[in-house]
Amino acid sequence: MINYDAILEEIYHEVKPLVGEGHIADYIPELARISPQKFGMAVQTIDGEIFQVGDAAEKFSIQSISKVFTLTMAMQLEGDGLWQRIGREPSGTAFNSLVQLEYENGIPRNPFINAGALVVADIILSHLGDARQSVLDFMHRLCSETDIDFDHAVAHSERETGFRNAALANFLKSFGNLDNDPETVLDAYFHHCSLSMSCIEVARAGIYLANGGKLLGNGERIVRANQAKYINSLMLTCGTYDSVGDFAYRVGLPGKSGVGGGILAVMPQEFSICTWSPGLNDSGNSLAGTKALELFTTLTGISIF
Ligand code: GLN
Numbered sequence: 001m002i003n004y005d006a007i008l009e010e011i012y013h014e015v016k017p018l019v020g021e022g023h024i025a026d027y028i029p030e031l032a033r034i035s036p037q038k039f040g041m042a043v044q045t046i047d048g049e050i051f052q053v054g055d056a057a058e059k060f061s062i063q064s065i066s067k068v069f070t071l072t073m074a075m076q077l078e079g080d081g082l083w084q085r086i087g088r089e090p091s092g093t094a095f096n097s098l099v100q101l102e103y104e105n106g107i108p109r110n111p112f113i114n115a116g117a118l119v120v121a122d123i124i125l126s127h128l129g130d131a132r133q134s135v136l137d138f139m140h141r142l143c144s145e146t147d148i149d150f151d152h153a154v155a156h157s158e159r160e161t162g163f164r165n166a167a168l169a170n171f172l173k174s175f176g177n178l179d180n181d182p183e184t185v186l187d188a189y190f191h192h193c194s195l196s197m198s199c200i201e202v203a204r205a206g207i208y209l210a211n212g213g214k215l216l217g218n219g220e221r222i223v224r225a226n227q228a229k230y231i232n233s234l235m236l237t238c239g240t241y242d243s244v245g246d247f248a249y250r251v252g253l254p255g256k257s258g259v260g261g262g263i264l265a266v267m268p269q270e271f272s273i274c275t276w277s278p279g280l281n282d283s284g285n286s287l288a289g290t291k292a293l294e295l296f297t298t299l300t301g302i303s304i305f
Contacts, residue, residue, distance in 0.1 A: 004043050004300070008053035011295045015039060015277075015288045022279030022287035025259035030157035031061060031278075038261070039277040041292055042199035046211045046270065056199040060276050061154050063258030064095065065202060066135075066192040067117045068209075068231065068239075073138055074111070074120045075227050077127040085123075085177055086116045088234060095241045095284060096164045098171065106175020110238040112256065114189075115168045121188040122178045131188035139195065142205040142215070142222070148197055155194035162190060199262070199274040206264045206272035209235075209254075232266055236304075240290075243283035250294040252303030257285040265293055267302055 019039045026032035040055035074082055091109040093100050101108060101115050108115035121131055128134040132150070140146045158165075169182035169189075178185055197205070207216055213228040214221050223231070235254035240247040240263075247255055253273075255265040261278035263286055273296065275289035297303040 001045070001047050001049065002300070004051040007296065007299050008041055008043070008051055010299065011041065011292050012039065012053045014295055015292045018279075018288040018291055019277055020279055022281055024278050025063075025280060025284070027161065028154065028158050028259070029161060030151075030154045031260060034060070034261075034278050036279050039275075039288055039292075040199045041273070041275045042203045043271050043273045044200075044203040044207050046207065046216065048216050050200060050203070052200055055276065058276075059196045059198050059201075060262055060278075061151055061193070061258070061260035062195045062197050062202060062262050063193045063260040064112065064117070065256050065258040065262050065264050066195050067112050067120070068235065068256045068264060069138060069142070069205065070117060070120045070124060070135060070192050071111045071234070072223055072231060073135065074123045075223060075231070078123050082111075082123065085119050086111050088238075090238050090244050092242055096168065098164065098167055101168060101171050106172055106177045108172075110234060112234065112238045113241070114165055115172060117192070118165070118169050118172055118185055118189050119177055121192065122180050122185050125180045125184060125188055132191050135188075135192055135195075139197075139205060142208065143201050144215075144217070145201075148195065148201060150191045150194045151196040152194070154196075155190045158190045158193060159186070162186065165189065193258075199276050202262060202264050202274040203272045206266060206274070209266045210268055210270060210272045212269075228268075232268060235266065240285050241283045243281065243285060247285065247290060250290065252297050252305045253293065254304070255293065257289075259284050261286040261289060263289045263293060267304065270302060
């Protein structure tokens with residue numbers, strides 16, 4: 001078993017000058033209230049160990065990291081039928097781009113851009129009726145704890161200002177790619193994005209992706225091993241928007257970012273890892289978090305490549 005404590009301390013020291021750089025996602029007003037000086041990192045190994053540094057126990061808005069978990073649910077519910085309605089290619093455009101959706105006839109490029117996640121939310125709604133509580137129950141199951149909730153102020157803030165997401169939902173509906181009404185889908189989506197979790201919780205929640213689709217401890221199966229592979233592949237190719245190439249080059253792990261400043265990354269058969277620092281680069285990925293992950297794979301020599 002590897003002890004990552006010293007490496008995490010070294011990374012913490014090295015990224016400190018970057019913490020506070022970049023911009024906060026202030027297009028969601030409630031997120032603008034977070035201090036840009038935060039930095040946390042947690043590693044969950046498949047042996048059941050947790051290593052952490054900095055603000056790793058502080059809850060933050062996981063935003064688009066939730067797209068990994070809602071996709072997992074949609075795969076459980078819909079199987080391959082999902083891919084009739086969503087593509088599996090990197091978008092090469094911003095996560096909330098409208099133009100691509102129009103010229104591709106309402107089929108989102110992948111499940112990790114906003115349009116794709118809206119279709120995923122629609123699928124959950126159609127199957128389970130309640131796309132809020134069912135996602136919360138799923139997160140509780142993944143983390144073996146019930147202390148995870150939506151941040152209703154963030155969900156409300158996004159609802160008040162989410163005009164682009166509303167446009168995307170209406171576009172999808174006009175192309176026949178939403179079964180439920182756009183308002184209901186948006187409400188579910190905004191709540192999924194507002195999930196409030198710490199680095200430790202996110203890393204723990206993502207461990208099934210490193211562990212062949214199974215939870216630690218009781219070994220409960222969340223998805224089949226090949227589905228865990230599919231999700232990791234999508235994270236690698238689509239998880240960090242239009243800087244996915246730069247992220248893969250530097251970090252060498254499947255990763256999924258959120259505009260709250262969190263990133264979940266996965267090393268199959270080894271660990272899941274989460275970083276959090278709110279300052280974002282131009283593509284909406286945490287600046288210090290990306291650097292920390294790059295340092296982690298460089299210093300440990302562990303990456304998928
Ligand atoms: N809730 C955010 C939005 O819809 C999620 C975007 C993100 O984290 N990249 O804009």
